[in-house]
Amino acid sequence: MKTKLSILFLFFVLSVSMNAQEKTKKEVKQEKELQKQKEIQTLLETKKFVFEAQKVTPQGGRLIQLDYNTYFLKFDTENTTCDLPFFGRGYNVGYNSDGGIKFEGKPENIKIENKKKSTILKATVRGKNDVYDLFFTIFSNGSATLNVNSNNRAPISYDGLVSAPKTSDKK
Structure with a gap:
């Protein structure tokens, strides 16, 4: 009798555990995508x-893979900092320049336009020696394209990722 009860109890426990399955891989993936979309949307709102x-893709050139994650643009409405490599034609670049696009300044004329699968952010930043027009296309998964136009250089395009600033960067 005890064995029949224990077998019946074991069968009951197994049947209940089979019905209470964990989330499928597809559901977990969808939750992660939704969380990433919310994070990106929050970054764009702030x-x-x-x-x-x-x-990087220079005008009229081939795609160039960048080796290290040392090239960045920190966008903030108070102060935007940029350190990106430049490959292409420079029209009026000083002799003391290291060749990259480096500037710091307050962005002006910030415009955000939400599309179906992406967000477009446009801004203009006046650097020390040049004016830079920034054109971001940011997708919900965090990937982004940045087009930079300036007065003294040919247009150039960058592909990369958008993320939240590190806590040590926030002031």
């Missing part, structure tokens, strides 16, 4: 994020 360049 207008504070970091763009890390992974690839």
Whole structure:
């Protein structure tokens, strides 16, 4: 009798555990995507994020993979800092320049336009020696494209990722 009860109890426990399955991989993936979308949307609403360049495409040139994640643009409505490599034609670049796009300044004329699968952010930043027009296309998964137009250089495009600024960067 005890064995029949224990077998019946074991059968009951197994049947209950089979019905209470964990989330499927697809559901977990969808939850992660939704969480990433909310994070990116929050970054765009606050207008504070970091763009890390992974690839660069100069005007009329080939795609160049960047080796290290040291190239960035920290966007903030108070102060935007940029350190990106430049490959292409420079029209009026000083002799003391290291060749990259480096500037710091307050962005002006910030415009955000929400599309179906992406968000477009436009801004103009006046650097020390040049004016830079920034054109971001930011997708919900965190990938982004940055087009930079300036008065003294040919246009250039960067592909990379958008993320939240590190806590040590926030002031």
